[in-house]
Amino acid sequence: MSLTGWLQAALVFGALLALTKPLGSYMFAVFTGRRTRLSPVLAPVEAAIYRLGGVGVDDEMSWQRYTFAMLAFSAISFFYLFVLLLVQGWLPLNPQHFPNLSPGLAWNTAISFLTNTNWQFYAGESTLSYLSQMAGLAWHNFVSAGVGIAIAIAVVRGITAKTATTLGSFWVDLTRACLYVLLPISAALAIVYVAQGIPQNFTPYRTVATISGGRQTITGGPMASQEAIKDLGTNGGGFVNANSASPNENPTPLTNVLEVLSILLIGASLTYTYGKMAGDTGQGWALFAAMSVLFVIGFGVMYHAEAAGNPLLHHLGVRGGNMVGKESRFGIAGSALFDEASTATSCGAVNAMLDSFMPLGGLVAMVNLQLGEVVFGGVGSGLYGMLEFVVLTVFIAGLMVGRTPELLGKKIERREVQLALLAFLVTPLMVLVPTAIAVLIPAGTATLGNSGPHGFSEILYAFTSANANNGSAFAGLGDNRFFNISTGIVMFFGRFFMAIPLLALAGSLAEKKKVVAGRGTFSTSSTTFVVLLIGTILIVGALTFLPVDALGPIADHYLLHSGRTF
Amino acid sequence: MSKHFWTALRMTAISVVIFGFCYPIAIWGIGRAAFSWQSSGSYVRVGDRIVGSAIVGQLWRGARYFHGRPSAAGKEGYDPTATGGSNLGPDSKILLAREVRSIARLQRSNPTVGTPPVDLVTDSGSGIDPDISPADARYQAPRVAAARKLALDRVLALISKETHGRTLGILGEPRINVLALNLALDRLR
Numbered sequence: 001m002s003l004t005g006w007l008q009a010a011l012v013f014g015a016l017l018a019l020t021k022p023l024g025s026y027m028f029a030v031f032t033g034r035r036t037r038l039s040p041v042l043a044p045v046e047a048a049i050y051r052l053g054g055v056g057v058d059d060e061m062s063w064q065r066y067t068f069a070m071l072a073f074s075a076i077s078f079f080y081l082f083v084l085l086l087v088q089g090w091l092p093l094n095p096q097h098f099p100n101l102s103p104g105l106a107w108n109t110a111i112s113f114l115t116n117t118n119w120q121f122y123a124g125e126s127t128l129s130y131l132s133q134m135a136g137l138a139w140h141n142f143v144s145a146g147v148g149i150a151i152a153i154a155v156v157r158g159i160t161a162k163t164a165t166t167l168g169s170f171w172v173d174l175t176r177a178c179l180y181v182l183l184p185i186s187a188a189l190a191i192v193y194v195a196q197g198i199p200q201n202f203t204p205y206r207t208v209a210t211i212s213g214g215r216q217t218i219t220g221g222p223m224a225s226q227e228a229i230k231d232l233g234t235n236g237g238g239f240v241n242a243n244s245a246s247p248n249e250n251p252t253p254l255t256n257v258l259e260v261l262s263i264l265l266i267g268a269s270l271t272y273t274y275g276k277m278a279g280d281t282g283q284g285w286a287l288f289a290a291m292s293v294l295f296v297i298g299f300g301v302m303y304h305a306e307a308a309g310n311p312l313l314h315h316l317g318v319r320g321g322n323m324v325g326k327e328s329r330f331g332i333a334g335s336a337l338f339d340e341a342s343t344a345t346s347c348g349a350v351n352a353m354l355d356s357f358m359p360l361g362g363l364v365a366m367v368n369l370q371l372g373e374v375v376f377g378g379v380g381s382g383l384y385g386m387l388e389f390v391v392l393t394v395f396i397a398g399l400m401v402g403r404t405p406e407l408l409g410k411k412i413e414r415r416e417v418q419l420a421l422l423a424f425l426v427t428p429l430m431v432l433v434p435t436a437i438a439v440l441i442p443a444g445t446a447t448l449g450n451s452g453p454h455g456f457s458e459i460l461y462a463f464t465s466a467n468a469n470n471g472s473a474f475a476g477l478g479d480n481r482f483f484n485i486s487t488g489i490v491m492f493f494g495r496f497f498m499a500i501p502l503l504a505l506a507g508s509l510a511e512k513k514k515v516v517a518g519r520g521t522f523s524t525s526s527t528t529f530v531v532l533l534i535g536t537i538l539i540v541g542a543l544t545f546l547p548v549d550a551l552g553p554i555a556d557h558y559l560l561h562s563g564r565t566f
Numbered sequence: 567m568s569k570h571f572w573t574a575l576r577m578t579a580i581s582v583v584i585f586g587f588c589y590p591i592a593i594w595g596i597g598r599a600a601f602s603w604q605s606s607g608s609y610v611r612v613g614d615r616i617v618g619s620a621i622v623g624q625l626w627r628g629a630r631y632f633h634g635r636p637s638a639a640g641k642e643g644y645d646p647t648a649t650g651g652s653n654l655g656p657d658s659k660i661l662l663a664r665e666v667r668s669i670a671r672l673q674r675s676n677p678t679v680g681t682p683p684v685d686l687v688t689d690s691g692s693g694i695d696p697d698i699s700p701a702d703a704r705y706q707a708p709r710v711a712a713a714r715k716l717a718l719d720r721v722l723a724l725i726s727k728e729t730h731g732r733t734l735g736i737l738g739e740p741r742i743n744v745l746a747l748n749l750a751l752d753r754l755r
Contacts, residue, residue, distance in 0.1 A: 008736045049580055052580050053576045053580055065570075072570035072571045076574040076575055077578055080578055123648070123650075135586035138586065139582050171573060171577060175577075178581065178584075183585070187589065191593065194596070195601050196604070197621045200590075200593055201597075203606065203607075206609075206616070209615075209617070210624050210625070211612070211749070214625050216644065216646065217645070217647050218607055218619045219646045225589055225594070240646075241649045241650045242649035242651070245651070245690070245692040246692040247621040247623070247692060247695070248646070252738070253738025256738065310656045312656065312657070312662055313684070313687070317669075317681040318682065320684035322656060323684050323685050324654070324656070325653070325688075326688075326690065326691055327691050327695050328635065328695055328739060329695075329739060330738055330739065350691070353652075355651075355655060356652065356653060356656065356661075359656065359657075449653050449654070450655045454657060454658070474653070475651075556655070560656055560657040
């Protein structure tokens with residue numbers, strides 16, 4: 001590890017800290033219907049969208065109606081992308097004449113973008129037309145992120161409402177999230193990205209003769225616009241197979257830190273929005289603090305493991321850190337920073353190949369996903385995932401002192417705890433059961449890229465990532481029909497069976513009266529609470545996944561250091 | 567319920583127009599106007615012939631040129647239509663065997679300079695890494711100088727000239743674009 005490596009991380013973190021309040025306040029204004037600086041330009045567009053879409057601005061929805069609207073939109077957007085991929089060969093903007101996708105791959109890709117996972121069984125540069133990329137994948141990047149933000153805002157409304165039966169309008173929240181939050185930031189980033197060298201064109205690939213006598217086909221496409229929303233929306237599905245490791249998506253150290261920052265930005269800022277909506281910004285900063293602690297620990301362990309390097313290579317006389325699957329321009333610090341940010345959130349973009357990380361570096365990525373991606377998290381899903389842990393924490397704290405737990409003056413009772421646990425239980429169910437099935441059947445181990453415990457890690461990581469809607473991979477694992485279908489199902493449950501219980505929780509909390517905080521009330525903005533919250537996240541995650549991790553990355557680590565190869 | 571689906575259908579159509587078409591086309595227009603070289607692919611020309619892209623690494627042959635890192639992209643490596651890493655884990659027998667072969671090959675072609683730096687025996691993430699580290703370049707300098715009958719000092723000076731430091735002093739790692747370095751080498755007389 002080097003000082004410059006830590007300074008680079010500190011710079012990104014400092015920028016994140018500085019932007020959390022302004023962007024958090026801006027989102028507060030956007031979602032409470034106040035005028036913002038962008039309103040003069042965007043308000044007419046917003047009004048036109050409602051008029052064309054037949055949406056009533058004041059159409060307040062109960063949690064059930066909000067959920068139905070969200071599901072209806074998700075269903076339509078799934079079928080749209082599924083069909084687009086199935087017929088892309090017959091459509092324009094396909095200069096490479098790529099054929100239609102197979103139904104299995106189209107299904108997997110459509111579910112994966114619907115659920116904000118962006119698992120990459122597809123290889124963009126050799127499979128997808130420019131039309132599929134921009135009007136399919138990049139469009140999904142906007143709206144699936146918008147849906148995430150909308151759900152988070154609805155959940156926060158439920159928790160912070162005085163007494164209400166409604167959570168707001170799904171269509172209005174979705175429109176505002178995409179139009180006021182995602183679009184302007186993406187556009188600004190995309191322009192910087194073009195200036196830094198990310199292509200943005202519609203021309204066919206060009207084959208050139210190189211100086212030393214070879215030929216090379218150079219790819220193209222509308223990459224910069226897609227790159228910006230890919231990170232900002234914590235989607236993570238690359239334009240090209242190598243994702244942000246490719247210089248086409250991430251050409252310079254500057255684009256690298258901007259991508260890291262944009263991955264973390266909305267998740268971090270939403271904590272401030274939460275605090276403002278609760279009328280007490282300390283509530284938001286408490287969540288920010290818990291997230292930051294987990295982030296710094298994760299980065300430190302990952303950076304340390306990668307910088308220490310591979311002992312097998314050291315024996316051959318080659319010194320230095322583990323550079324397999326990493327790019328020269330980012331080095332180890334820039335790679336660890338990116339992949340930590342991307343797995344802590346639900347982004348899943350990578351600028352270095354996780355499959356080739358040291359076992360402990362890969363373990364950090366896996367644990368990030370297993371903790372439920374609450375460390376800044378996905379746009380929206382990070383906040384509502386964290387709020388699920390907040391409910392569990394106040395419940396556990398309440399049990400310790402024998403009082404009815406409260407959150408922001410609302411009593412947390414049986415129903416709320418049941419719903420929070422229901423949302424939580426999806427994770428072990430959707431990770432451990434499919435992993436067990438995969439190792440038992442031939443199709444589950446047929447496409448492994450590595451053997452031994454590392455091969456097991458590939459399977460475990462695939463389902464962990466699908467369930468967490470992350471989309472990063474130990475990418476040595478190839479696709480086949482079993483993985484296309486099973487990860488598709490896991491992604492679906494991972495998204496909706498977390499979101500729906502939390503919307504129900506919000507609906508239930510919204511209806512409760514606020515009780516006045518007394519002397520015995522446990523403050524959810526205190527340092528004690530932050531420590532308890534971190535403890536709850538780690539203990540719940542560890543209890544669930546430590547045994548299975550021991551079979552994968554942990555066994556891998558000890559065997560590697562005893563000189564075993566597979 | 568059916569009303570929700572009807573609204574969903576209309577909202578899908580509207581949002582596809584805005585985010586799927588207007589947004590990327592607007593960025594394309596701005597890119598063409600303000601950064602046309604970058605947006606079209608950062609093509610590098612020698613005379614009027616295009617020889618590659620400044621951001622995409624390529625396969626180099628022969629002792630006269632600096633070489634990039636091992637690549638797992640495509641059959642021969644450095645194929646931008648098949649980007650990716652080897653995805654082999656640190657305890658993979660295949661990876662270890664490859665690294666042993668890389669080291670042997672590098673030591674054969676660069677006999678005067680000991681064990682190679684780590685970047686030169688490890689495959690990159692993209693398979694089209696356009697850069698090498700200053701240590702990688704210095705390692706290859708005696709070979710290139712000998713093949714071109716140049717003084718080693720001149721080659722080393724060129725390496726220093728082509729080295730980009732960390733951005734703002736802390737971002738990324740010092741690096742050398744292999745294509746730029748080799749083109750500069752060809753211009754040396």
